[in-house]
Structures are given as C-alpha cells and as structure tokens.
Amino acid sequence: MLIGAHTSISGSRVSSDEAAPPYNNISNAIFRQKQFGGNCGQIFSHSPQVWQDPNIDDDEAEKFRERSDQQGVGPWVIHSSYLVNLCTPKDDLREKSIDSMQKEVDAAEKLGIEYVNVHLGAHTGAGVEGGLDNAASALDELDIPESVTVLIESDAGSGTKLGGQFEHLAGVLDRSEQDLEICLDTAHMFAAGYDISTAEGVEDTVEEFDDVVGLDNLACIHLNDSKHECGTNKDEHAHVGEGLIGEEGMKAVINHEGLRGCPYVLETPTEDGKSFAWNVERVRELRE
Structure with missing residues (x-):
C-alpha cells in the first residue's frame, strides 16, 4: 500500500543519529516520511x-533523488503555492500563476518527482465556463517535462472556487492540450x-x-477526514476515521477496488x- 503524509522540508538536520548522513532541507522529507511509517x-x-x-541546487536535488531510491520512498508530489489561481481573469495574477507553476514543474523534474498538484482557483466573476477556459489555457502555456504530470485537485467549492464538482475537473481535462491527471x-x-x-x-x-x-485519470488521493458536515464547503481536516466522514467512509475509500492502487x-x-x-498506522489498520 502506498501511504504517506505531507512532509516538511524545513531545518538543516532532522536526525539525532550522528552516524546518519547530513540531510539537507529537501532530503529532510525522506527521513521524516520514514519516521511517519x-x-x-x-x-x-x-x-x-x-x-x-x-x-534547488544540483547537489541537493541529486541527494533527494538518491535517498528516495535508497529508502524506497515514492512517488512524491509537490503541492503548488496557495497563491496560484489558474481560473483568474486578472492578467497579472494569471502571469504570476503560470510562472510559479513553471518553476514547480521544473523543480519536480530536477528532484525526480513525478507529480505537481494544483487547485484550479477562483473565477472571481468570470463564471464557471470562463474560469475553466482560463485554467486550461494557463496550463497549456506550461512547458511540462515528460517525467512530470500536473494533477488537478478537487476542491471544497466555497465562493467562486472551481473544482468542487467533478464536472469542473472533467472540463479542464477536456479543454487542455496537456496530459493532466486528477488528485x-x-x-x-x-x-x-x-x-x-x-x-x-x-x-x-x-x-x-x-x-x-474517468478513474483512468485519477493519480493520487489526499486522504483526510472532515471536521464539518457534508455540503458545507468548509475545508478543515480531521484524523482518519474521527471526523464526520468517519471510520466506515474512510475504510470504504481505502479499500475500494477502483482507488486502492493510488498513492x-x-x-x-x-x-x-x-x-x-x-x-498512517490507522490507515494500515483499516486496509483489508
């Protein structure tokens, strides 16, 4: 089973074992992930x-690639900046978003990371169709390396944010010329x-x-329980099985035949x- 967590890269050293290699910032994530199980x-x-x-300098990237392979940790996902808004009708924010995403996919290639995850953002008055058009055209401006795939993440759907409905996700996949997948x-x-x-x-x-x-377009699952009721558009995560999705729902997700092959x-x-x-241990307990 592929199971892990969003992991900090902060700090200069995370191992108290003096015999351990001096993990740099990015490589901290590998050591921490192993600690999580x-x-x-x-x-x-x-x-x-x-x-x-x-x-990310060349030496840092090489160490991350080598240690991920040595420790058997992967695939990895880079989550894009919260400031990125692909749906925006505002030219300046659009250009900043495209520039940020280009840097992320380039960093992913350098690190040997397979996926870059991004939210569609908010259409802020452009309307659903206009927002989806904006997102697809912004993504189409990216020069995505062959080894990297951009994942469009489903959203809680508050305000004018897109991605809360499956139709939004399908709409971007249909509009874009890129080979995108879904988280x-x-x-x-x-x-x-x-x-x-x-x-x-x-x-x-x-x-x-x-x-x-299409399940063939699903590449990753963010596995989070919820602190709020269904349909509230409130995005606040809870421990696995202890929120309002609950143990039955989380167990069904973890064991569904169409989902269980995803990280x-x-x-x-x-x-x-x-x-x-x-x-992590709770998820493994729920896995059949």
Missing part, C-alpha cells in the same frame, strides 16, 4: 504563502457535497467520478496527541 509523500518546494523560486481530496469532496460517509456513498461517488471524469497522501492535523505516524 510512510512510503510516499508530498512537499512544498518553498513557502506556499509567497511567490518564491524553489531555488481527489476526500475532505474536499465531502465538503463539496459528495457524501462518502458510508460504503454505499463511496460506491456511488466513485461510480459518478468514473462516469464524469494516499495524508494532510491530517497534528493535534490531540495524534501525529502523521498515528494516521
């Missing part, structure tokens, strides 16, 4: 709150109105996704004495 994962290449170049976030789907709190609900939702988007990446909170390691 994970075998795949996700990172930010820089602070997601600012427009910033990843600035489904369980908490986001639930917030957007897809009731996956029961085994029957998971079955119905996966069937709908397959009909609208599962946790973005669960670290609170109540429960860490990423607790959630």
